[in-house]
Amino acid sequence: MRGWRKMRSLLMSDEELGKKDDDHKPVKTAGQRRHSSWQPTRVPPRRSLKRIGLVFVIAILVYLFVHNIPVLGPNDRMRRPVYPPPHHPPPKHPDTPPPGDVMHPPDPATQQQQQQQTQPLVVDALERKFNGPIKFLNLAVSLQAITNTRGSQVNNKNVLFAAAGLKSAATLLPMACQMGMELKSHVHFALLGGSSIDMQHLWEINGIDKSCVVFFHADQLKDARPSYAGISTDARLEKAVFRGLYHINTYMHPQAIITDSLNDEEPYFTRGLKQHAKTSKTTVIELPRWASKSLGWITKLDSAALRAWNKVTIDISIQATPKSTGSLIRLLRSLSAADYTSSAIPHITIELPQHIDAATKSFLNSYAWPPSHVPNPTNKRYLSLRHRISRQKLTEEETSARFLESFWPAQPQQSHILVLSPHTEVAPQFFNYLKYLLLEYRYSTTAEFHSWSQHLFGISLEQPLITLDGEQPFSPPLFKHPEDVSGQIGRTANPFLWQAPSSNAVLFLGDKWTELYDFVSRTMQANENLDVIPTIVSKKVISKQHPAWLEYALRLARVRGYCFLYPGKEVGERLATVHGELYTIPEEYAVAALDDKGGIERIRQKTRAAPETQLVVSQSLSLLNSLPNHGDLWPLTALSVAAWEGAEVDSRDIRALATDFELEFKATVGGCKADSRKGQKPYEVGSAQDLFCNVP
Incomplete structure (x- = not known):
């Protein structure tokens, strides 16, 4: 009875608390019909507000828990990178996107116009102290555009050239373009370093034009580098390389990753790449110096042959x-x-x-x-x-x-x-x-x-x-x-x-x-x-x-x-x-x-x-x-x-x-x-x- 009284106190107003229960019971007469204005009993407003408030508090707690998972052990590197919305919506394309929109560098006139609006950040090496959260601002656009390469499948025709240093990028770009011209594989190129150089300038230095049949993972002037790459610490860049390759692997599943000699690459890139290779078991082909002369024939091989490079x-x-x-x-x-x-x-x-x-x-x-x-x-x-x-x-x-x-x-x-x-x-x-x-x-x-x-x-x-x-x-x-x-x-x-x-x-x-x-x-x-x-x-x-x-x-x-x-x-x-x-x-x-x-x-x-x-x-x-x-x-x-x-x-x-x-x-x-x-x-x-x- 005590429970019922407490329940009843929640449903009644102060004036009604002094009345008897019998006063609130409707009198029923045999054969009497209900009044035409009768409506089902509604939940009082006070109780509804309490329920809504409780659900709202639970939703907030779940949201905060999911988006602020604590970093525990080495598995923190496997968390998916965060992609803010791009500056412009991704292009609407059918299942097979036009090759000119994806596989070639953008038009130089468009690049010059955007360069005037976006000035590159130039910082001294001593100012590389930023170690904040890693966000990839532009990688999502290019990865969403390679659905026709069947990157979701473990076995496909994708081959990735990856570099961090500008010297290594200059070594890999001609070989990537040559392999793309063979049309035996889907060739990709990603710049994962901390340099502030824009892709257009990099293409101009190395003589890359629209004849290069390569998927450049870039959104106009941007590339696969994380936010604030120019002022990031080596530890942050190393983690960014690992996470960037992880996300690329999720969408692309490259059969082989081709890099310049790791002795000539940035140390943070080398460490991040080795950790990724150990986790994903992806074939990593490290090219020696003067590779274009001694290993130029590598551009003639397809993705399946390159996958077996280190196994033979x-x-x-x-x-x-x-x-x-x-x-x-x-x-x-x-x-x-x-x-x-x-x-x-x-x-x-x-x-x-x-x-x-x-x-x-x-x-x-x-x-x-x-x-x-x-x-x-x-x-x-x-x-x-x-x-x-x-x-x-x-x-x-x-x-x-x-x-x-x-x-x-x-x-x-x-x-x-x-x-x-x-x-x-x-x-x-x-x-x-x-x-x-x-x-x-x-x-x-x-x-x-x-x-x-x-x-x-x-x-x-x-x-x-x-x-x-x-x-x-x-x-x-x-x-x-x-x-x-x-x-x-x-x-x-x-x-x-x-x-x-x-x-x-x-x-x-x-x-x-x-x-x-x-x-x-x-x-x-x-x-x-x-x-x-x-x-x-x-x-x-x-x-x-x-x-x-x-x-x-x-x-x-x-x-x-x-x-x-x-x-x-x-x-x-x-x-x-x-x-x-x-x-x-x-x-x-x-x-x-x-x-x-x-x-x-x-x-x-x-x-x-x-x-x-x-x-x-x-x-x-x-x-x-x-x-x-x-x-x-x-x-x-x-x-x-x-x-x-x-x-x-x-x-x-x-x-x-x-x-x-x-x-x-x-x-x-x-x-x-x-x-x-x-x-x-x-x-x-x-x-x-x-x-x-x-x-x-």
């Missing part, structure tokens, strides 16, 4: 032979003089023979790898020497197994191996050439769409002059331009595909290396279970001047229809050369030389007398200028193809020959029945299990 690794394996001291020293010196700015430091493994002369020991004791001109912050040694305990006789199977055991890719899709003979000498640009071709033919969007890597076994640095049997001169097939229907252009010496492998200077793809390893292992097991070794594996078709493992590589290439990519004559002369004056026969055939001295001596003399290409070493010539077709790589399907014997064939003939050879190999070596699928295993990448029905 290349190891180097050198199989030293006895009495090859001079050749080995020459090779190692040429490796030290090469350019490795396009990739991580390659690891070198040298397989030494049992007997090492004093000159080789002395040179290896003082040999430093990586060389002094290659940055090595960890001071780690990337050189492994393996000194073998020799046996009285090394068979072809044993040497092949030992060779394949020298390397195993941790990630077959990303780790690759370069095999070099000690008689080889490489040019300074050889590593950039391999990286360029590997990214284009293995990781680009076109390569993935057409599955080029499915039939690519490796990439050679040299152009061979004789066939694998060592008897006939090899004439590489000439290239026919895809658009030369009438034959007016003529055929030229360009890169080509050859089914035959090389042992002098060849890069094996990681998954093909594991497949070769499995193929050799299963072949040896199958031969042990057979009473008579089939002719298809016992017949030797490769000259003994080559190592024994090359026979297995050729056999796998014939079974699968794989090919190796060889350079054209002019390009090959600028990549590597094989010297024959100090040639020594492979170790597995050295014992046979005692029984067939005449045959082995003929091989040695023929190899030493064979013509060799003279290595053209030019430090002034960039890789891009030394390649045909202005550095643009032809599609892999447009290249000419040669069968393993050396004759030019159609690519479809290679597939047909591979099918016939595979059926024969399965029947004679693999123990598979042609008319039955029983015991046959499915195909797996990096495995040869489907070729053998008699090996588990």
Whole structure:
């Protein structure tokens, strides 16, 4: 009753408090109708005001809490930046905005008019003390205009050039414009520094005009820099770089961020970029000094290939032979003089023979790898020497197994191996050439769409002059331009595909290396279970001047229809050369030389007398200028193809020959029945299990 009385006191006025309850009860008479002016009972005004006030107070508290979340721990960097309304409303555009409004610098007349209204703020470096809240005044407009680039998707065609210092911006702008002209990616440029220079002035200094097909993240004279950038502390600019990249990543998801050398960039930019890369896992490509000369070919790659830039690794394996001291020293010196700015430091493994002369020991004791001109912050040694305990006789199977055991890719899709003979000498640009071709033919969007890597076994640095049997001169097939229907252009010496492998200077793809390893292992097991070794594996078709493992590589290439990519004559002369004056026969055939001295001596003399290409070493010539077709790589399907014997064939003939050879190999070596699928295993990448029905 007490509760009811309190409730009633809220509903009644002071005069009514003294009346009885009965006076307020309406008298009801049976059948009596309600008065026509009757209305539902309304909530008294005092109670409504209390409710409205309570809701209003709660709303204010929620608003203050959301917009003033306290900074807790490192996650404060992930808060979204604040964007005040722009000075003018964003342009109304359809789903695909006009390219002229987004991808080009604005009109100079408009820029001059706005420059008169907005004077740049010039402050002394000592006045950089502002550390207030970070607000991006102009970045939202340009980011809202790139919806047609599908930036909301994780995989897209966006590539971002980012800079803070004006010198770095001058380095990146020409490369960004060049990449934009290729029309393979959506190229973006963002200035994230604390300089007060306006974009129009920056474009004029670097000769940038409307022909530059790049998304400049700028609102007229403004850019991706935060408010009060000119007077901000380094800590505020560092946080602004992090937040700016975070917001750009949210709307753009760039496949790669390309920057100038971080040693030449502003320290706050370097710190903010590294923190962003660690959080977002975005590929960051740091260009070295003089990148336009040594890495100009990077502008030819698309976003998918650039995404794999830091994931690709290349190891180097050198199989030293006895009495090859001079050749080995020459090779190692040429490796030290090469350019490795396009990739991580390659690891070198040298397989030494049992007997090492004093000159080789002395040179290896003082040999430093990586060389002094290659940055090595960890001071780690990337050189492994393996000194073998020799046996009285090394068979072809044993040497092949030992060779394949020298390397195993941790990630077959990303780790690759370069095999070099000690008689080889490489040019300074050889590593950039391999990286360029590997990214284009293995990781680009076109390569993935057409599955080029499915039939690519490796990439050679040299152009061979004789066939694998060592008897006939090899004439590489000439290239026919895809658009030369009438034959007016003529055929030229360009890169080509050859089914035959090389042992002098060849890069094996990681998954093909594991497949070769499995193929050799299963072949040896199958031969042990057979009473008579089939002719298809016992017949030797490769000259003994080559190592024994090359026979297995050729056999796998014939079974699968794989090919190796060889350079054209002019390009090959600028990549590597094989010297024959100090040639020594492979170790597995050295014992046979005692029984067939005449045959082995003929091989040695023929190899030493064979013509060799003279290595053209030019430090002034960039890789891009030394390649045909202005550095643009032809599609892999447009290249000419040669069968393993050396004759030019159609690519479809290679597939047909591979099918016939595979059926024969399965029947004679693999123990598979042609008319039955029983015991046959499915195909797996990096495995040869489907070729053998008699090996588990």
